[in-house]
Amino acid sequence: MEPNTLQLSFFWHMHQPDYRGSDGVMSMPWVFLHAIKDYYEMPWLLTKFATIKATFNLTATLMEQLELYRDPLKYDYFLSLWEQHPSSLDFQSRQWLIKLCKSSQFETMVRPIPHYEYLYGKNEYSDNELIDLEILFILSWCGNYLRSENAVVKRMLQQGSGFNQNDKHRLLDSLCAFIETIIPFYASLQQEGRISVSTTPYYHPILPLLIDMENATIANPHTTLPKRPLSLHADAQKHIERSMKLYEKHFKKKPSGFWPAEGAVDTKTLSLYRENGIKWIATDEAILFHSLGNDERKNLYMTYRFNEVTIAFRDHALSDLIGFTYRFKSADDAADHFLHTLKSIENEQTDPSVFVIVDGENAWEFYENNGFNFFMALYKRLEGASWCKTATMDEMAKGIKHTNLESLQPGSWIHGTFDTWSGHPQKNRAWELIYQTRRDADNFRGTVSDETARKIEEHFLASECSDWFWWYGDDHVTDFAVEFDTLFRNHLISIYELLGIAPPANLFQPILSMSSAAPFWVKPKSPLTPVIDGKYSSFFEWLGCGSMDERKLYSTMDRVRGPIDTLYYGHDKKAIYVAFEGNLSAINRRGLKLLVILEESGEHFEFDLETVSAAENDIVAMDERLEIAIARSHFGMMRLFHLRFELISDTKILQTMPGNGALCIDLNEHYAANWFV
Structure with a gap:
């Protein structure tokens, strides 16, 4: 290895819960859909480059359910309905089928297929229209590999409409035959040394909570525990043993590494891993910082060992850029930003080790072209960077110096606590x-x-x-x-x-x-004209505003959201008003700015938060909270548009808001539908 070479480990976590009921039938089709979109495609992308390596985590429940697609109509409830002629379905089954067929992400998966976009907007369907909707839904989930290599998928995408029952049968047969090749593909790439494959305790359980529910209060003393908890230590051991046995069936050897479900760790689970021959695990940086008693990032870029098990700690910021932020950028801009961030780490550290750990399936449906353009741009740059080398987790665990960790704080990859799985x-x-x-x-x-x-x-x-x-x-x-x-x-x-x-x-x-959950998005109920002073002023000043709770905007993944918890918004005839609340006191204002992006045109409005200044006609104030006013003159004759906000420190993106994509501003809003007493 060259002096001061950065070692980069990509770790892609592939997981689906067990959808099987007591009859063995999967009640939802997400294993099938991600199989035709992501599970083969993610390692396939690596093969387009000679030196790029990565680690893939395949959970036991995922591998078992993939095997069931040898007989899809027996084991997948959705496909058993999908395969039938619509005229044979009862009303309830038909409506549930339509609900699922309209669950694809609209901008990236529906809109690129014209007839699917047309059908998506309808509320009622003839039998022939429903057949088209069913097939186009499946085609929208087919990844780039299938679209380029599978003759049936290519032909149907070209045809676009006018499908029949026989088309359904041909498509399903072709896709299920393809699914049978997925796990063998991982095994062959691992044998070649291109990837490492790890796994997770069997049913993806939170082992520290199974063993001792008190771990929830150790990680967060304010957590309320369930009543009369039991230790399920014996179950924890079974989850590990059964997962290892299934892995050995597919890969002809025992796993050397585990991704603990949700990155959840404590000292007792680490002992179980060691006793079962596991050499390494990975978890989140929050666990490291809690264990060390500080959050100095210089400590992050190395591997650690505790109780004879090597631990890799996830760079949460870098991982979240891929999982949440880069979908809003062009492929080249995102790849350049990632490399720039890596280079800054390489310049500041000696022989740094960087661990980027991301859900390997859920983010890409928000990317253009299922992330293909982004990965091509990123991997090409990494292959050409002499100062950076990618490595598998097996290589990282064996080949570099480790630092002994004196203690290990219980926690998970979400804020270092267990609050996502207990307390409510x-x-x-x-x-x-x-x-x-x-x-x-x-x-x-x-x-x-x-x-x-x-x-x-x-x-x-x-x-x-x-x-x-x-x-x-x-x-x-x-x-x-x-x-x-x-x-x-x-x-x-x-x-x-x-x-x-x-x-x-x-x-x-x-x-x-x-209980009924409070909504994460409340729409405005009346116009407002607040004073932009950055203070919690009169109750009536923002009365009737809309709001978005950033803490509730995450559906399939979570992340360190950044300092902003909630944004409030509204407008009058002069301006759009937005207020941001959260832990503002923790932000270093040097080089800090808020970028407002108009999605329809890509135009940017910048608010300098270090000097607290804005462009002419715009206003900004930052004190107890951050408040801005954006002049309506920026938007010309536009009456409906979407705004996105980026909180940036120098070149580092601290937070992208809203977490669900963009804030819709409707200047024609009549408010009546949103009002309540």
């Missing part, structure tokens, strides 16, 4: 139902056969998946929350049925009904 009444209720079911099962288990006991164990392990707790509470939003809630409770109901006793009535009550 809904999340705690889910845990309490698991504990209730465990106590009842322990009292009756001696009365069942070994085969029944095995099935009971399976349902317990599945109920411990982190994904159920992710969707409970107010912090994440999905159109399929009811389906997730049903899947979770049905695992526990099935345990009682296997025991031959009546399930408690509370298992039939949706956990989601316990």
